[in-house]
Amino acid sequence: MVKEAIDTLMDGKEWNKAKKVAKEFEPRYEPYVDEKYKEYLKGTGKAEDLVGVDVVAALDMYAENGQWEKCVQTAAGMNNFKVLHKYVALYATTLIKEGRSDAAMDLYVKHGTPPYSQNYNIYKRIVTDLLKTSDLMKAEAYRTWADLRDMLHDLCENLAKSSESNSPQHEYFDTMLLIAHYYATRSAAMGHDQLKPIAAKLAVSLLRHTDIIPADKAFYEAGMMCKKVGYDSMAFVFLNRYLDLVEAIEEGSLDMLDNTDFQETDIPAEVPLPEKAYLSVCCESISLIFTASNIY
Incomplete structure (x- = not known):
């Protein structure tokens, strides 16, 4: 009789009363009521109410519903x-x-x-x-x-x-x-204008890590930053290397890349070939930069 009474209360969404009846007359049914309540909350998407009953289930519900901010905020409050x-x-x-x-x-x-x-x-x-x-x-x-x-x-x-x-x-x-x-x-x-030469030197230093940084991006940025501060010889070398890398990306191979200019440096010769070019800048555009800057 107690179980039937509990079921009737749960069917009527009288969850607190169902919990009270179970606690007072048949405590072994308390987990049964809790489980049914969790199923109800999950089925109705009431994650906020579920937090007080089963916080992990509530977090999963937030995640499934794409409520990520609420999910992470709630998880942060658990101190776990x-x-x-x-x-x-x-x-x-x-x-x-x-x-x-x-x-x-x-x-x-x-x-x-x-x-x-x-x-x-x-x-x-x-x-x-x-x-x-x-x-x-x-x-x-x-x-x-x-x-x-x-x-x-x-x-x-x-x-x-x-x-x-x-x-x-x-x-x-x-x-x-x-x-x-x-x-x-x-x-x-x-x-800061007075620090731009330092910025250019840092761009050059980053060339040591073209095994991690996309190589064409690194050489383009180093070349352009060197050009801006008047390091024309370095700009010429780096932008030429950028053009060679763009061609290599188009051909899908580094086999034809000439590493002569970098033999006595710690700039790696063997680098991953980027899947696509960093910029959609054509070779003619870079050639115009060379010509306009008189660094050919």
Whole structure:
């Protein structure tokens, strides 16, 4: 009779009364009422009410419904770092798929960057996507590069305290941190005329990392920044290299690339071939830059 009474109350959505009857007359039915209530909340999409009954189920519901901000906010209130970062990683993956790697980075800047091996590909993708972005060669890009530096610094600090300390992965992210630092410092220098030569030198320093940075982008930026501060010989070499890389990308092979100019440098000769060119600037346009600047 008690179960039938409980079922009747639940059918009428009288959940508190059903819970009270179970508690007072047949406590063994309390889990039964709880489970039915959770099923009801899931079925009706009432995630906020579900938080007080089964917070993980509520987080899953937020995630399934695309309510990511609410999901992460609720997870952050649990004071459970691992649970929080489960949903941060899921949200970051969604943002990356949507082409919003900068927003994924913001998540880790806000919530921290744990040294979880299952997150490494997320961190790498955030970095590589930002390195491929075409509108960050300016002083106004400082905040983006500084945030990337902060994210990677936090990650490297955490790796240093983990079993991954001094591992190849740790060294790789340390290199990424250095690259982000160069970019942030370059952007800061670009905002002051007297520091623009330093910005150009940082662009040249970044050529050491064309095994990570898209090579055509790095040489284009180094060439253009050298041209702006009057380093014409360097600009000529770097922009010529950019043109050679554009041709290599079009042909799908680096086999014909001449590395003579870089034999006595630490600029890598073997670099990954970008899938597509950094810019849609044709070779004739770069030739015009050479001619106009009298650096042929």
